[in-house]
Amino acid sequence: MFRKNLFIAFRSLKKDLSYTITNIVGLSIGITCCLLILSFVKYELSFDNFNKNKDRLYRVNYDIVMGGAQTVSPSVPVFVGPSLKSKFPEIEAVTRFSPEWIPRTIRHDNILFDEKNFCYADSNFFRVFDFKPLAGDLQTALSKPNTLVITEAMAQKYFGKSDPIGQVLLFNNKKQFVIAAVMQNVPSNSHFTFDFLTSFYSSPGFDSLEKKEYWNNPNYSTFLLLRPNTNVASLYRKIDSWVNPGPHNTASRNSTHLPLEPLKDVHFNTQVFNYKNFLVITDFKYVRIFITIAILILLIACANYINLSTAKSANRAKEVGLRKVVGSYRSGLINEMNNMSGVAIIAAAIVESAS
Numbered sequence: 001m002f003r004k005n006l007f008i009a010f011r012s013l014k015k016d017l018s019y020t021i022t023n024i025v026g027l028s029i030g031i032t033c034c035l036l037i038l039s040f041v042k043y044e045l046s047f048d049n050f051n052k053n054k055d056r057l058y059r060v061n062y063d064i065v066m067g068g069a070q071t072v073s074p075s076v077p078v079f080v081g082p083s084l085k086s087k088f089p090e091i092e093a094v095t096r097f098s099p100e101w102i103p104r105t106i107r108h109d110n111i112l113f114d115e116k117n118f119c120y121a122d123s124n125f126f127r128v129f130d131f132k133p134l135a136g137d138l139q140t141a142l143s144k145p146n147t148l149v150i151t152e153a154m155a156q157k158y159f160g161k162s163d164p165i166g167q168v169l170l171f172n173n174k175k176q177f178v179i180a181a182v183m184q185n186v187p188s189n190s191h192f193t194f195d196f197l198t199s200f201y202s203s204p205g206f207d208s209l210e211k212k213e214y215w216n217n218p219n220y221s222t223f224l225l226l227r228p229n230t231n232v233a234s235l236y237r238k239i240d241s242w243v244n245p246g247p248h249n250t251a252s253r254n255s256t257h258l259p260l261e262p263l264k265d266v267h268f269n270t271q272v273f274n275y276k277n278f279l280v281i282t283d284f285k286y287v288r289i290f291i292t293i294a295i296l297i298l299l300i301a302c303a304n305y306i307n308l309s310t311a312k313s314a315n316r317a318k319e320v321g322l323r324k325v326v327g328s329y330r331s332g333l334i335n336e337m338n339n340m341s342g343v344a345i346i347a348a349a350i351v352e353s354a355s
Helices: 002-015 017-045 080-087 152-159 206-210 232-243 284-311 313-325 330-338 342-354
Strands: 057-060 062-066 069-073 091-099 104-108 111-115 118-121 133-136 147-151 168-171 175-183 196-199 221-226 255-257 260-262
Touching: 017 284, 057 080, 080 091, 080 221, 104 152, 111 152, 133 152, 147 152, 152 175, 232 255, 232 260
Parallel strands: 118 196, 147 175
Antiparallel strands: 057 221, 057 260, 062 069, 062 255, 091 118, 091 221, 104 111, 104 168, 133 175, 147 196, 168 175
């Protein structure tokens, strides 16, 4: 029975080839476009989700108003992170991150390149964020000055198949960095961008800079790992009281605040000042637009399929009626009807009941 129905199905498809191609190809293209768009949406929504503590990670933004003009920076002054950790027990860990904006010339033997993605971080950076190691220990790689963590792509670029651990890279022909660990390439769905990472204490004078409470150098992206079940709104009010002690001057047009932004929202925050487009940011309205387009494409494809099937329903109904006249069993008619599209099923049922 199955072979007979399969033969009849192929014969029906072959009988009206233009209809078959139009119907099947149209629906296939619609579903394919919908799936491709939804895969892009899924990718956008996956940013920074590889961190196991993503729900407890928050970035400290620098929200200042000067003369009535508001500026929101994704980084804060250097002393803010350690000060928050010492003053508020709700914070389990603090880590900072800062890019080097000037390209560096990096040399190994006769291999020489100008590299842009050179960055600094705290020694606990890899304890807060979950990047995957390939060689060496990421947990301790930044515990000493002038040590370096490089990505897999940079390891292959400078060392080929040889072991890079313990090797030396020369920066700007004068400063040497020892490679302590190699990590997998930074995932494409991460808002971070770096190929070389070293400790802040590799930078001369960082010790003294860190101890000065200057509010005019917001150059350090600061992330807080909060303790479980922390009331974020309550913590922000405490931080705001620390930043702005005493009664607020409502007449002043100047203010400073340190709002806490969940890590999952960082990729979609277009309000922050994105210097040199370093941060990978997408406006969430485009995600909504793409979702709407995917739904519309699918609805249009389904509507076209139904309309074309409806146009053929009369012929299919005649075929079912003829089968009944020549003595087909009721179960066979039901199976035939199950092979028909929605409107065709209804039409066949009407023919059967009328006869």
